[in-house]
Amino acid sequence: MTQLSQKHLLGIKDITEKDIQLIFDTADTFKEVINRPIKKVPSLRDITIANVFFENSTRTRLSFELAEKRLSADVINFSASSSSVKKGETLLDTVNNILAMKVDMVVMRHASPGAPHFLSRHINANIINAGDGTHEHPTQALLDTYSIYQKYGNVAGLKVAIIGDILHSRVAISNIFALKKLGAEVMVCGPNTLLPRYIQSLGVKVELDVFKALQWCDVANVLRIQLERQQIKYFPSLREYSLYYGINLAMLQKLDKEITIMHPGPINRGVELSSDVADSNHAIILDQVENGVATRMAVLYLLASQKQ
Amino acid sequence: MQKRLILNPDLLSITINRLCHQLIENHSSFENTVLVGLQPRGAFLLHLILAQLKNLTGVNITYGYLDSTFHRDDFRRLDVPPKAHETKMDFVVEDKQVILIDDVLFTGRSVRSAMDALLAFGRPQKVELLVLIDRKYSRDVPLAPNYVGKEVNTLAHQKVLVQLEPDKQNKVWLINEENDAA
Numbered sequence: 001m002t003q004l005s006q007k008h009l010l011g012i013k014d015i016t017e018k019d020i021q022l023i024f025d026t027a028d029t030f031k032e033v034i035n036r037p038i039k040k041v042p043s044l045r046d047i048t049i050a051n052v053f054f055e056n057s058t059r060t061r062l063s064f065e066l067a068e069k070r071l072s073a074d075v076i077n078f079s080a081s082s083s084s085v086k087k088g089e090t091l092l093d094t095v096n097n098i099l100a101m102k103v104d105m106v107v108m109r110h111a112s113p114g115a116p117h118f119l120s121r122h123i124n125a126n127i128i129n130a131g132d133g134t135h136e137h138p139t140q141a142l143l144d145t146y147s148i149y150q151k152y153g154n155v156a157g158l159k160v161a162i163i164g165d166i167l168h169s170r171v172a173i174s175n176i177f178a179l180k181k182l183g184a185e186v187m188v189c190g191p192n193t194l195l196p197r198y199i200q201s202l203g204v205k206v207e208l209d210v211f212k213a214l215q216w217c218d219v220a221n222v223l224r225i226q227l228e229r230q231q232i233k234y235f236p237s238l239r240e241y242s243l244y245y246g247i248n249l250a251m252l253q254k255l256d257k258e259i260t261i262m263h264p265g266p267i268n269r270g271v272e273l274s275s276d277v278a279d280s281n282h283a284i285i286l287d288q289v290e291n292g293v294a295t296r297m298a299v300l301y302l303l304a305s306q307k308q
Numbered sequence: 309m310q311k312r313l314i315l316n317p318d319l320l321s322i323t324i325n326r327l328c329h330q331l332i333e334n335h336s337s338f339e340n341t342v343l344v345g346l347q348p349r350g351a352f353l354l355h356l357i358l359a360q361l362k363n364l365t366g367v368n369i370t371y372g373y374l375d376s377t378f379h380r381d382d383f384r385r386l387d388v389p390p391k392a393h394e395t396k397m398d399f400v401v402e403d404k405q406v407i408l409i410d411d412v413l414f415t416g417r418s419v420r421s422a423m424d425a426l427l428a429f430g431r432p433q434k435v436e437l438l439v440l441i442d443r444k445y446s447r448d449v450p451l452a453p454n455y456v457g458k459e460v461n462t463l464a465h466q467k468v469l470v471q472l473e474p475d476k477q478n479k480v481w482l483i484n485e486e487n488d489a490a
Contacts, residue, residue: 002388002389002390002391003388003389025391025392026392028394029375029377029378029392029393029394029395032394032395032396033378033395033428036397036428036429037400037428037429037430038427038428038429040428041378041379041425041428042378042379042424043378043379043383044383046384071378301378302389304383304384305383305384305386305389306384306389307384307385307386307387
C-alpha cells in the first residue's frame with residue numbers, strides 16, 4: 001500500500017494500522033533526507049500550507065514548519081493571539097479567509113476538541129490536527145510510536161506505560177490509540193484524580209503506583225502536569241506530586257531491567273522527571289524531537305501526494 | 309501477453325562483462341569514481357557490475373543507492389503515489405566522477421530526477437549514465453546514456469521486463485501488452 005486511507009489526519013482513531021506503517025516507512029526515508037548535507041527535497045514545491053494555531057505551541061509548530069520547509073512547501077503562519085479572532089471572527093470564517101488565498105493544506109491547533117473535524121466537513125483543503133483540546137494529538141503519537149519502533153524494531157508485544165496527567169492529555173489518548181493499533185500493551189499511571197473515569201474501556205491497564213508501572217513496562221512515556229488546563233486542584237502541590245509520581249535515576253537503577261524513558265516535552269525538570277533521568281541514556285527525548293520532523297514530513301508528503 | 313526473451317543469462321553476463329570493460333577503459337583505477345545505483349531496480353544491476361569489476365580489477369569501488377522519488381516531476385499526478393526506497397550515500401560526490409546505473413532508460417524522467425537528487429550530495433566533477441537497456445526513440449527529455457547494454461526499439465504499449473534479483477536467473481524480456489486485451 002502506498003496511499004493513506006484518509007484525506008485528513010484528524011486523529012489516530014480514524015486511521016488504520018496499515019496507514020501508521022506506511023507513515024513509518026515514509027518517515028524512514030525522510031530521516032535519511034534530514035541527515036543529508038542538503039536537507040531539502042522539492043516534493044511539495046507547488047503546495048501552500050497554513051499553520052493555524054489557536055493555542056500556544058513552540059515545538060509542534062517549529063517541527064511542522066521545519067518539516068514543511070524541508071519539503072519545499074510555501075508556509076504561512078497564523079496565531080490567534082495576533083489575529084482577527086480577537087475581533088470576533090468565527091473559526092470557519094477565519095479559515096475560509098485563509099483558504100481564499102489558495103492554501104492547499106491546513107495544520108491546525110485549537111483548544112476545542114473536534115475543531116479540525118468540524119472544519120474538515122466544511123472546507124476542501126487537507127487538514128492535519130496539531131492538537132485539539134484534550135482530544136487528540138495524532139502527529140505526537142506517531143512520532144512517539146515511531147521512536148519506539150526505531151529503538152526496538154517493532155511495537156507489537158511491547159509494554160508501554162503512560163505516566164502523569166492522563167485526564168488533560170491529548171498525547172495520552174492518541175498514544176493509546178496508536179499503541180493499541182500496533183499491538184502494544186498499554187498501561188496508564190497517575191494519581192486517581194488525573195485518570196479519566198472510563199479509561200479502562202480503551203483496553204488499557206490502570207496503575208496508581210509509579211514504581212510498579214516502571215517495573216511492568218519496557219517503555220515509559222512520561223507526561224507533564226498541564227496546569228494551564230486545570231481549573232480545580234487535582235493534587236495538593238507540585239512538590240507532593242513530584243514526591244509520589246516523579247521519576248528519578250535511583251528508581252530506574254532499582255529495576256531489574258533497562259527501560260526507555262520518553263517525554264513529549266516540555267519537561268518540567270524536578271517534577272515528573274529528575275534531570276539525572278532526562279539527561280541519561282535511558283531517555284530518548286531528543287530522538288523524539290528529530291523523529292518529529294521526519295514523521296511530520298511523512299504525513300505531509302502522503303496527504304499531499306493524493307491525486308487532486 | 310506476449311513475452312519475447314531479448315537477453316538470456318549467457319548473453320546478459322557477456323553484456324555486463326563488456327560494460328565493465330568499458331568502465332575500466334574510462335576510469336582505470338576508479339580512484340575518483342563512485343557508482344550509484346538508482347532505486348529500486350538499478351541497485352540489482354549495480355551489484356552485478358560491482359562483482360564483475362572486483363573480478364577484473366580487484367579494487368573495492370565506492371558505491372551507493374539513490375532514490376529519486378521526492379524529486380519526481382509527476383507528484384500529485386499519479387493515481388497511486390510512488391513508494392520511496394532507501395537512499396544510502398555514505399559519501400559526498402563533490403568533485404567525484406559519478407556513474408549512475410539503472411536497468412532501463414525509457415522517457416529519461418527518472419534519470420532527470422535522479423540527477424536532481426544527486427545534487428543534494430555535492431557538485432560532481434562529471435556524471436555518466438550506464439543502462440542495461442536503452443529504449444530508443446522514446447525520450448521525453450534531452451538525455452543520452454554513456455554506456456548501453458542493449459538498444460531496443462519499442463512501441464509505447466510494450467514493456468521491458470528486467471529480472472536481476474538475486475537467486476533468480478538473470479533475463480530480459482520484451483513484453484507486448486497489446487495482446488492482453490485480445
